[in-house]
Amino acid sequence: MESGNQSSVLSDLLVTHTIGNHLHDSTKWCRFLSIVGIVFLSIFVIAAIIGGPSIVRLVADLFPGLEDAIGNLIIIIMILLIAVSGVLLFLLFRFSILTRRGLELRNQALFNDGLKALKFYFIIYGVIGILGVLVNIAGLFSL
Amino acid sequence: MENQIQQEDLFDVEIDATAKSLISDIATWAKIVAVSAFVGYAISLVAAVLGKNELGSGFAATTSKATEITGTLINVIIGAIINIFLFRFAVEAKRGIDHIDQERLESGFNNLRIYYKILGVFIIIILAIFVFVLLAVVMGGGIPG
Numbered sequence: 001m002e003s004g005n006q007s008s009v010l011s012d013l014l015v016t017h018t019i020g021n022h023l024h025d026s027t028k029w030c031r032f033l034s035i036v037g038i039v040f041l042s043i044f045v046i047a048a049i050i051g052g053p054s055i056v057r058l059v060a061d062l063f064p065g066l067e068d069a070i071g072n073l074i075i076i077i078m079i080l081l082i083a084v085s086g087v088l089l090f091l092l093f094r095f096s097i098l099t100r101r102g103l104e105l106r107n108q109a110l111f112n113d114g115l116k117a118l119k120f121y122f123i124i125y126g127v128i129g130i131l132g133v134l135v136n137i138a139g140l141f142s143l
Numbered sequence: 144m145e146n147q148i149q150q151e152d153l154f155d156v157e158i159d160a161t162a163k164s165l166i167s168d169i170a171t172w173a174k175i176v177a178v179s180a181f182v183g184y185a186i187s188l189v190a191a192v193l194g195k196n197e198l199g200s201g202f203a204a205t206t207s208k209a210t211e212i213t214g215t216l217i218n219v220i221i222g223a224i225i226n227i228f229l230f231r232f233a234v235e236a237k238r239g240i241d242h243i244d245q246e247r248l249e250s251g252f253n254n255l256r257i258y259y260k261i262l263g264v265f266i267i268i269i270l271a272i273f274v275f276v277l278l279a280v281v282m283g284g285g286i287p288g
Binding site for chain 2: 118
């Protein structure tokens with residue numbers, strides 16, 4: 001019975017040492033990327049808080065009569081940009097930590113949670129990619 | 144002995160039904176990311192070649208256009224090299240999951256590793272350039288002129 005279970009496990013997909021090592025390396029680089037990203041995002045947020053009002057005023061001055069609308073639009077775009085980047089970096093960091101811990105502690109639930117974080121990361125990234133292509137196509141037709 | 148080696152070669156983590164479904168979804172969305180990047184690069188190349196030159200015509204305009212196309216081309220080549228690995232991860236991992244092919248899955252995760260490694264090295268290079276420029280500015284500002 002035991003040997004039957006073992007053979008059924010061996011006939012299915014497994015996290016072999018090769019896959020484990022590839023994932024371990026991936027999580028190492030992901031952690032580095034997410035930490036660097038979080039540091040730069042924090043610097044961007046501080047810069048936006050300090051220099052934001054003057055930038056908004058400068059840009060708004062270019063559109064007389066629409067100062068308030070343009071100012072609000074810039075603030076909304078900035079908040080959206082910071083929020084989406086923050087979520088992406090958080091998911092990448094979560095993937096790196098949970099998958100690594102799942103492999104090290106041999107914990108299936110942690111491993112799957114790490115993969116779930118990577119899935120949401122790629123879903124958000126994919127939606128941004130599709131939107132980017134649509135914007136690019138629109139830009140191409142305006143040439 | 145053989146069984147022992149096989150057991151030692153495995154983490155106690157399985158690719159269970161949940162993990163399979165997650166990897167399959169990750170591969171699908173990774174493919175969307177890679178393909179949209181390729182399409183974006185193609186569009187930016189077309190835009191660089193066909194786009195109007197604000198400087199009009201003449202030597203300055205031609206030089207500016209050539210610089211723009213070269214810049215876009217470098218950008219596209221670097222981006223395409225990075226995204227090829229993401230695309231290969233998506234294709235191999237999906238095939239590995241669908242056909243229960245361990246080797247394909249391993250190859251897929253190897254491509255994911257290379258993708259993140261290239262991104263990491265790229266960020267290190269950008270950070271090094273950033274620090275170099277910052278130092279140059281600080282030292283340049285310190286020289287009395």
